[in-house]
Amino acid sequence: MTAKIITSPVGAKAQVTLPKSVREALHLKAQHDLVGFVIQGNRVALTRIEPVPSTDPFTNTEWKTIEQLAAQTPAATCENATESLHYLKRQLNRR
Numbered sequence: 001m002t003a004k005i006i007t008s009p010v011g012a013k014a015q016v017t018l019p020k021s022v023r024e025a026l027h028l029k030a031q032h033d034l035v036g037f038v039i040q041g042n043r044v045a046l047t048r049i050e051p052v053p054s055t056d057p058f059t060n061t062e063w064k065t066i067e068q069l070a071a072q073t074p075a076a077t078c079e080n081a082t083e084s085l086h087y088l089k090r091q092l093n094r095r
């Protein structure tokens with residue numbers, strides 16, 4: 001593997017645009033992809049940060065809908081968390 005040095009100017013607000021070849025090397029495609037900086041002495045390496053998948057069963061939009069549902073209807077009684085999760089998913093699918 002051959003090392004390459006690619007330059008990019010520092011802007012007025014200390015911002016740097018990542019050159020296309022750097023974005024491609026890091027597989028950065030989406031606007032909200034994350035990068036990390038590894039500092040070792042006077043050197044800095046740039047790396048892609050993989051987001052940790054959420055274990056939340058609902059999206060933010062679904063949570064808002066659930067909150068609205070809770071404010072409108074009497075509370076449901078469920079025997080356990082699994083039953084509660086299934087109940088909420090059914091309610092969301094009805095909307």
